[in-house]
Amino acid sequence: MKEKRLxxxxxxxxxxxxxxxxxxxxxxxxxxxxxxxxxETSTAIVRLCDGRSADDLIATLKDTYPGSExxxxxxxxxxxxxxxxxxxDKAVD
Amino acid sequence: xxxxxxxxxxxxAEVTYRCPLxxxxxxxxxxxxxxxRELDTATWVRVFGEAADLGVVQLHLSGGEPLVRRDILELVxxxxxxxxxxxxxxxxxxxxxxxxxxxxxxxxxxLQVSLLDSRPDSNDWLAGAASFDRKRDAVLGAxxxxxxxxxxxxxxxxxxxxxxxxxxxxxxxxxxxxxxAHTQYTGWAxxxxxxxxxxxxxxxxxxxxxxxxxxAGTDGLNIQHVLPDYYFEQFxxxxxxxxxxxxxxxxxxxxxxxxxxxxxxxxxEFPNVADxxxxxxxxxxxxFKRFRGTEWMPEPCRSCDRREIDFGGCRxxxxxxxxxxxxxxxxxxxxxxxxxxxxxxxxxxxxDPPLHFRVMSR
Numbered sequence: 024m025k026e027k028r029l030x031x032x033x034x035x036x037x038x039x040x041x042x043x044x045x046x047x048x049x050x051x052x053x054x055x056x057x058x059x060x061x062x063e064t065s066t067a068i069v070r071l072c073d074g075r076s077a078d079d080l081i082a083t084l085k086d087t088y089p090g091s092e093x094x095x096x097x098x099x100x101x102x103x104x105x106x107x108x109x110x111x112d113k114a115v116d
Numbered sequence: 117x118x119x120x121x122x123x124x125x126x127x128x129a130e131v132t133y134r135c136p137l138x139x140x141x142x143x144x145x146x147x148x149x150x151x152x153r154e155l156d157t158a159t160w161v162r163v164f165g166e167a168a169d170l171g172v173v174q175l176h177l178s179g180g181e182p183l184v185r186r187d188i189l190e191l192v193x194x195x196x197x198x199x200x201x202x203x204x205x206x207x208x209x210x211x212x213x214x215x216x217x218x219x220x221x222x223x224x225x226x227l228q229v230s231l232l233d234s235r236p237d238s239n240d241w242l243a244g245a246a247s248f249d250r251k252r253d254a255v256l257g258a259x260x261x262x263x264x265x266x267x268x269x270x271x272x273x274x275x276x277x278x279x280x281x282x283x284x285x286x287x288x289x290x291x292x293x294x295x296x297a298h299t300q301y302t303g304w305a306x307x308x309x310x311x312x313x314x315x316x317x318x319x320x321x322x323x324x325x326x327x328x329x330x331x332a333g334t335d336g337l338n339i340q341h342v343l344p345d346y347y348f349e350q351f352x353x354x355x356x357x358x359x360x361x362x363x364x365x366x367x368x369x370x371x372x373x374x375x376x377x378x379x380x381x382x383x384x385e386f387p388n389v390a391d392x393x394x395x396x397x398x399x400x401x402x403x404f405k406r407f408r409g410t411e412w413m414p415e416p417c418r419s420c421d422r423r424e425i426d427f428g429g430c431r432x433x434x435x436x437x438x439x440x441x442x443x444x445x446x447x448x449x450x451x452x453x454x455x456x457x458x459x460x461x462x463x464x465x466x467x468d469p470p471l472h473f474r475v476m477s478r
Contacts, residue, residue: 053174
């Protein structure tokens with residue numbers, strides 16, 4: 024089991040990028056040999072992985088979606104992306 | 117009339133079968149000399165546009181060696197402008213820093229470089245050409261330019277014992293991904309099967325090494341280890357996630373294939389991009405419908421709970437081993453032909469035949 028670490032400075036791994044699929048009307052995260060279909064929330068998270076801290080990212084989401092408490096979901100999603108090799112934690116590189 | 121529910125996600129564009137290397141497990145056809153004609157630049161670029169309109173996300177520029185095409189930069193530019201995520205699989209022996217930089221500018225997203233072994237002498241022997249130093253220089257150059265780089269090492273009897281060295285090399289060269297891909301026995305690899313098949317002991321050792329390295333932490337290196345189905349699998353692999361489901365390939369001469377090695381199956385008629393759009397071919401060509409879905413399946417697949425998990429396995433493997441492309445993949449323990457897998461393993465353990473290197477002779 025991987026321990027539940029927190030990712031502090033999430034940046035997309037080299038080669039991973041957001042893409043709008045005009046044929047399927049779908050948000051996607053594409054990367055070498057793979058693709059993840061994103062929903063509205065995960066799209067918002069991915070587009071905020073621009074060098075800001077995870078804390079900043081969560082604060083921005085809270086502003087965008089008032090009344091939400093996204094912290095746990097964000098950290099879980101970021102960990103999932105990191106486990107799949109498409110996200111890095113710049114704080115530990 | 118069954119309507120296909122999916123559109124393709126990946127297009128493999130084999131832009132040429134020409135290659136300076138002679139890897140004995142090449143997935144290109146054995147009868148290479150029959151397929152010398154190559155599509156021109158404008159046709160490829162049109163095909164990339166059709167692919168994007170059809171829903172293709174990932175383009176794999178491959179070969180042969182795609183970098184021997186003089187118009188490779190135009191092809192990359194065309195693919196990138198069409199909005200495709202553009203990968204290139206290359207032997208990298210003709211990739212100097214200047215060329216890599218131009219590829220980056222043209223919009224290439226990801227570079228996959230083949231390596232045949234961790235040691236230069238063995239790499240060069242397997243490739244049939246001095247190539248290790250050039251591959252290393254290309255990988256290091258690509259990393260300096262900011263490419264995501266995958267190192268792809270096809271594993272078999274002659275290099276499997278050095279898997280730990282291979283991993284160490286990938287870490288040393290700071291590649292992003294390492295694909296440890298056990299040989300799939302189609303194309304040239306099927307011809308060389310008895311010479312390439314590793315022993316059970318070799319496989320157990322390799323598996324243990326990968327598990328140990330993963331447990332210790334790979335320091336950012338993403339390791340993909342695809343186990344060989346002859347040995348390890350009770351069930352066949354879900355080849356291409358099913359025929360005509362997510363994948364299509366275009367051969368150098370413009371013929372459109374549901375699988376890159378499908379030309380090995382006699383009796384199939386392949387459409388050509390000169391005559392039809394990719395969309396027409398995907399939805400209407402008989403060869404794409406031939407093994408799509410589950411209707412074509414024989415028993416034991418037809419009534420099997422796993423028929424939509426592994427789709428009966430690999431059609432090319434079924435044909436090469438049984439002579440019937442519609443048979444259940446013999447790798448499946450439920451296949452009436454499963455004894456062929458055991459016999460192939462036995463044959464490989466008891467013999468050490470020479471390798472037939474890939475050549476384009478007539």
